[in-house]
Amino acid sequence: MKQKEPSTDSKEILSKLNLENLYIDASLQYNIDHLKIILEGCTDVVYREITLSRADTQLKCLLLFTDGLVDSLNINENIIKPLNSIYKFNVAPFCDEKITLESITDYININEFEKIKNYKEIIDGIFSGDTVLMLQGFNEALMLNTKGWEARSLEEPAAESLIRGPREGFTESFRTNTGLIRRKLKDPKLKIKELTIGSRTNTSVGVLYMEDIVNKDALDEVIQKLQEIKIDGIFESGYLEQFLENNTYSPFPQLQVTERPDKVCGNLLEGRIAILTDGAPQALILPISFFQLFQSPEDYNERYMFGNLTRWLRYIGFFIATSFPSIYVALISFHQEMIPADLMLDLAKTRTQVPFPPVVEAILMELTIEFLREASARLPRTIGQTIGIVGAIVIGDAAVRANLASPAMVIVVAITAIGSYVMPHYSTTYPLRSIRFPMIFMAATFGAFGIIVTWIWIIIHLCSLDSLGYPYLSPLAPLNDDLLNDVLIRRPLWKIRRRPKTSNKNSYRW
Structure with missing residues (x-):
């Protein structure tokens, strides 16, 4: 017509x-x-x-x-x-x-x-x-x-820097990112399914998977969820993350974020799915487990003994970052008999001039650290580093001199902040920071019993989570052999022949 x-x-x-x-x-x-x-x-x-x-x-x-x-x-x-x-x-x-x-x-x-x-x-x-x-x-x-817009050159990811490993990270160009992955995985079984999401932005989103390894049911669920997204604009992979996670109100991430192509390739070979978003220099990986948040590519690049040592330092850092201030508050407020007499006398002397109870002192110092952390992260890099170092030293010294905080509390808060930075990716520190404050209040109210109750609640919550149907605490709950394969410790690479349970076929690498 x-x-x-x-x-x-x-x-x-x-x-x-x-x-x-x-x-x-x-x-x-x-x-x-x-x-x-x-x-x-x-x-x-x-x-x-x-x-x-x-x-x-x-x-x-x-x-x-x-x-x-x-x-x-x-x-x-x-x-x-x-x-x-x-x-x-x-x-x-x-x-x-x-x-x-x-x-x-x-x-x-x-x-x-x-x-x-x-x-x-x-x-x-x-x-x-x-x-x-x-x-x-x-x-x-x-x-x-005829695409030819200006693009950022390949650089090492600032949030996931390594001592030993590749120095290249994702950029904002979707096709450049797929090329980085394809260059490492020269296998026709690596498939890329492209979708367009956003009624106005028409953002290209790529779902990457190994055809002969991936769990087909999980793949179909991911694609279905992406196709059902109704939104006018997608500008970063974080938009997709909020649509894909099953428990929105949990402080723990159910997808892993990374800027490293080698990390994405390693997870693809374990049967997981990667999602790339045009305009975002990060990839999303799913399904994941809680223990995967502590793993870094450097664990596999270094020798077996040292890779396990750094991984256990992250587990210790996680415990310190969440519980150290609350343990200090509980000991000072309720359980003085558990502290050696000489140390208790020294702590009592330093606290004689402090007008606040331990819980208020801890909250004030933790908030100060959080302000300094955010200020140093948002400012230009050279200025941010100066603000972070000088600010912490000056404010800590001034707080002690003004009798607003005891020296012991400053040390506890400083060690806690350092413990939170041992995580492989910066975004992983957010759950630690959100758990720390309610745990301090519970310790100030119920002492050691409050800390135990809080940890019981955290463990129950972790057991109830899943990532695309994959148990969040796997392989610890439910228990399977992967626990001693590449979770609590990493066996030598020549012994890690079997893939994790994220893949339901081709369970053996070779």
């Missing part, structure tokens, strides 16, 4: 019309008029009209692209220049044969293109860095890959 000409109220009609139902017309001018109405105010969209002429023939065409998202040199050298030379040199088949879209592609030096039929594909293409070529007399167009 012939499409109607644009009327005076075309703008209102097009704004209500689904662009998927608006098809490309054979009239080039008709298409230009409608595109200018749809893209009104988009001053970065370029309309490049070209007329290819011979003695008795003219062919009008339009190049449509978004300035800033394309490689201009690529368009000039590999699209415009070949198009202008077709008639100029009377190149066959344009001298004698009928022009088709297929014959046009023989002379355009672009390695990736596809045919499109509706305006929705045009809009999605030009705002993704592609160039659309439309010709007079054709109700189809060509979408040519």
Whole structure:
């Protein structure tokens, strides 16, 4: 059916019309008029009209692209220049044969293109860095890959730096990130399923998995959850994380965040699923367990003995970061008999001038540390480091001199802060910081009994969590052999032949 000409109220009609139902017309001018109405105010969209002429023939065409998202040199050298030379040199088949879209592609030096039929594909293409070529007399167009926006170079992840290991991390470019993973996993079984999420941002999201290892049920559940997301915009992988996790109100993450391609590849080989988001330099990994949050690629890069030592330091750091202040408050407030007499006398002397009870003293010092932590993280790097070091020293010394805190409390809070930084990724410290405060209140109210009750509640909560149906405390609860394979300790690599229970097939690596 012939499409109607644009009327005076075309703008209102097009704004209500689904662009998927608006098809490309054979009239080039008709298409230009409608595109200018749809893209009104988009001053970065370029309309490049070209007329290819011979003695008795003219062919009008339009190049449509978004300035800033394309490689201009690529368009000039590999699209415009070949198009202008077709008639100029009377190149066959344009001298004698009928022009088709297929014959046009023989002379355009672009390695990736596809045919499109509706305006929705045009809009999605030009705002993704592609160039659309439309010709007079054709109700189809060509979408040519000319992406070429500025991108950050590969750098070592600041939040996951290693002493021994690769120095490359993800960038904001989706295709660069998939290439980093593909370069390490040269296996055709590595599959990438691409989805588009966000009604306005149309963000590309990639689901990566090993076809012969992954749990198919878990994969189908992830894809279904992603397809059911209803939101206008996705700008970072954290948006997806909030839709994918089963227990939103838990302080513990049910997905792992990483900026390291080698870490993603290691998890893919264990049957897990990775999710990449265009514009985000992080990947999401699922399903995970609680113990996986303590694992670092450096555990496997170093020798067996030292890898286990650093892993156990993280477990100890986790306990210190959550419980050390509350233990100190409980001992000072309720259980003085558990402290050696000489040490207790020294602690009593330092606290004689402090006007606050131990719980208030601990809360004030912990809040001060949190303020310094956030200030140093948000400020420029050079200034942030100065604020963190100088601020802690000056404020700690001033608090002791002003009798607002005892020296012992300053030491306890400092060790607690250091303990929270032994975790492999910065985002993992958030649960530690959120648990610490209620545990201090419980210790101040009930003493050691309050700490025990809090830990019982934490363990029960951890047992109730799951990540994509995978028990959060696995392999400790339920108990299986993986506990002594690569959890509490890491066996030598040549002994870790079996994959974790995240994979329900191909359980053996070799």
